[in-house]
Amino acid sequence: xxxxxxxxxxxxxxxxxxxxxxxxxxxKFGFWNFLFSDDWxxxxxxxxxxxxxxxxxxxxxxxLALIICIPFSLPVALFVGEYxxxxxxxxxxxxxxxxxxxxxxxxxxxxxxxxxxxIFMHLNLSPQGSGILTAAFVLAIxxxxxxxxxxxxxxxxxxxxxxxGAYAMGATQAEVIRRVVFPTAGSGVFSAYILxxxxxxxxxxxxxxxxxxxxQMPDTLRTTGNTMASIIANQFGEADGLKLSSLxxxxxxxxxxxxxxxxxxxxLIRKAQHV
Amino acid sequence: MIKDKNLAVRIAKNKLVYIxxxxxxxxxxxxxxxxxxxxxxxxxxxxxxxxxxxxxxNAYKALMAMQAGEPVPGGIANGIIGTFLMLIxxxxxxxxxxxxxxxxxxxxxxxxxxxxxxxxxxxxxGTPSIIIGIITYIWVVVPMKGYSAFAGSVxxxxxxxxxxxxxxxxxxxxxxxxxxxxxxxxxxxxxxVMIQVMLPSAxxxxxTGILLxxxxxxxxxxxxxxxxxxxxxxxxxVARPMSAVPLxxxxxxxxxxxQNLIWGASLFLLVFVxxxxxxxxxxxxxWKI
Numbered sequence: 001x002x003x004x005x006x007x008x009x010x011x012x013x014x015x016x017x018x019x020x021x022x023x024x025x026x027x028k029f030g031f032w033n034f035l036f037s038d039d040w041x042x043x044x045x046x047x048x049x050x051x052x053x054x055x056x057x058x059x060x061x062x063x064l065a066l067i068i069c070i071p072f073s074l075p076v077a078l079f080v081g082e083y084x085x086x087x088x089x090x091x092x093x094x095x096x097x098x099x100x101x102x103x104x105x106x107x108x109x110x111x112x113x114x115x116x117x118x119i120f121m122h123l124n125l126s127p128q129g130s131g132i133l134t135a136a137f138v139l140a141i142x143x144x145x146x147x148x149x150x151x152x153x154x155x156x157x158x159x160x161x162x163x164x165g166a167y168a169m170g171a172t173q174a175e176v177i178r179r180v181v182f183p184t185a186g187s188g189v190f191s192a193y194i195l196x197x198x199x200x201x202x203x204x205x206x207x208x209x210x211x212x213x214x215x216q217m218p219d220t221l222r223t224t225g226n227t228m229a230s231i232i233a234n235q236f237g238e239a240d241g242l243k244l245s246s247l248x249x250x251x252x253x254x255x256x257x258x259x260x261x262x263x264x265x266x267x268l269i270r271k272a273q274h275v
Numbered sequence: 276m277i278k279d280k281n282l283a284v285r286i287a288k289n290k291l292v293y294i295x296x297x298x299x300x301x302x303x304x305x306x307x308x309x310x311x312x313x314x315x316x317x318x319x320x321x322x323x324x325x326x327x328x329x330x331x332x333n334a335y336k337a338l339m340a341m342q343a344g345e346p347v348p349g350g351i352a353n354g355i356i357g358t359f360l361m362l363i364x365x366x367x368x369x370x371x372x373x374x375x376x377x378x379x380x381x382x383x384x385x386x387x388x389x390x391x392x393x394x395x396x397x398x399x400x401g402t403p404s405i406i407i408g409i410i411t412y413i414w415v416v417v418p419m420k421g422y423s424a425f426a427g428s429v430x431x432x433x434x435x436x437x438x439x440x441x442x443x444x445x446x447x448x449x450x451x452x453x454x455x456x457x458x459x460x461x462x463x464x465x466x467x468v469m470i471q472v473m474l475p476s477a478x479x480x481x482x483t484g485i486l487l488x489x490x491x492x493x494x495x496x497x498x499x500x501x502x503x504x505x506x507x508x509x510x511x512x513v514a515r516p517m518s519a520v521p522l523x524x525x526x527x528x529x530x531x532x533x534q535n536l537i538w539g540a541s542l543f544l545l546v547f548v549x550x551x552x553x554x555x556x557x558x559x560x561x562w563k564i
Contacts, residue, residue: 004379075295076303102552105495148303205496248409259398
């Protein structure tokens with residue numbers, strides 16, 4: 001029973017440490033000011049830090065990744081959970097997606113940088129090849145496995161008598177999927193995508209290598225930027241004083257956002273599993 | 276006539292959806308093979324005995340070799356040793372604590388404390404790895420006044436723990452209740468039944484969970500950047516900074532002189548992680564409850 005204490009200690013400790021070490025930044029700039037300022041001046045004497053460009057960068061890459069991810073993860077989930085359920089080809093595809101999920105973030109970053117970036121440049125999608133669009137594209141590939149394998153579980157859980165009823169009425173398989181499978185599995189699939197968002201929000205290395213690392217507000221999807229995770233990865237090492245505290249404050253915000261999204265996802269998924 | 280046309284449209288639509296699902300699913304497999312191919316083709320030339328047994332060269336040596344048209348000397352031995360050392364230190368603590376905690380959670384399912392721990396485990400599992408890096412920096416690096424391999428292993432421990440707890444808990448939940456009752460009916464004490472009956476029957480699945488947890492953290496870079504930091508020489512001292520394979524990849528990525536080593540290191544890491552994954556799948560299949 002004692003071992004179970006480790007988790008609360010770590011969990012509460014994380015929140016306490018993040019809060020206590022970020023007070024410097026919040027006291028200096030004020031909570032709301034820090035949140036909505038787009039200054040990032042590191043020159044000593046006129047130091048001024050704000051989190052807005054990075055919050056924007058994180059939200060932009062995440063939602064763009066989600067939009068790119070859906071047209072691929074949904075077919076994979078249907079392939080594994082409905083069309084070829086239990087067959088060998090479905091096992092092969094789910095092994096492939098499992099392996100995709102296992103590839104370390106830094107290797108996704110390398111591949112994106114050396115293989116995808118030239119293609120993006122060639123297609124004239126972004127001037128330097130790296131930027132929000134490139135980062136979101138790789139991020140989408142990284143979250144497809146999570147979204148797909150979780151949604152497939154919910155597609156498998158749809159009772160077959162419901163589907164058989166629809167078939168008996170003369171529905172085609174596509175109609176059964178649209179009218180029976182989607183409505184029944186909908187809430188579970190929705191929660192799967194929420195959890196995929198939670199993953200994308202905190203993804204660090206691949207995004208850091210591809211987003212271009214500039215600290216101004218991103219104005220289009222083709223420009224470079226920074227996310228909350230990538231600014232920490234880039235600048236934490238040489239930071240001290242006010243800058244360190246500001247970076248930890250960004251970490252606290254990132255932690256709170258991901259915790260919130262994950263909590264909603266988990267509550268929804270528990271509900272969906274008990275129906 | 277109209278009805279028939281309608282039916283034809285519906286059948287055509289059905290076919291179209293089927294083909295679309297198959298094509299898009301097939302497309303999803305492309306990145307895996309593209310990544311594997313890229314890393315294999317560029318990396319296998321570098322892999323060799325010296326690559327696995329020598330430490331990373333400094334930028335000057337690498338530059339000289341490149342200008343002389345020779346392959347860059349040295350390898351990633353410092354990273355390999357660091358990765359395994361930190362992994363072992365983290366696993367030695369995380370496995371017993373995680374397994375025990377997982378058993379507790381599955382046994383006291385209705386308990387309010389267990390519910391809180393369960394939610395906190397989810398919270399910890401979803402925490403971005405970079406935050407774990409910051410936290411370990413605050414907890415270990417600052418009080419110890421320096422980066423160290425020990426701090427790196429603490430970060431890996433925090434990452435592994437929720438993964439092991441979850442997989443153990445899930446496994447214990449699906450073990451049949453009758454198994455425990457049979458053990459208790461034979462007069463075994465509660466913990467004796469747990470350790471001698473329940474754990475062995477769940478061993479395969481728990482082991483799979485542990486392997487997956489290891490494969491998940493072995494490629495982590497972000498939590499090690501501000502904890503283990505990295506070191507160019509081979510080192511066994513856990514109180515000093517140490518390198519790891521993913522840290523080396525990050526270093527090579529940022530240093531134009533060392534870029535020739537990047538694919539060999541990536542190939543090593545990728546093969547290691549994917550083999551662990553496949554092995555875990557194998558074991559899970561063989562030891563299915």
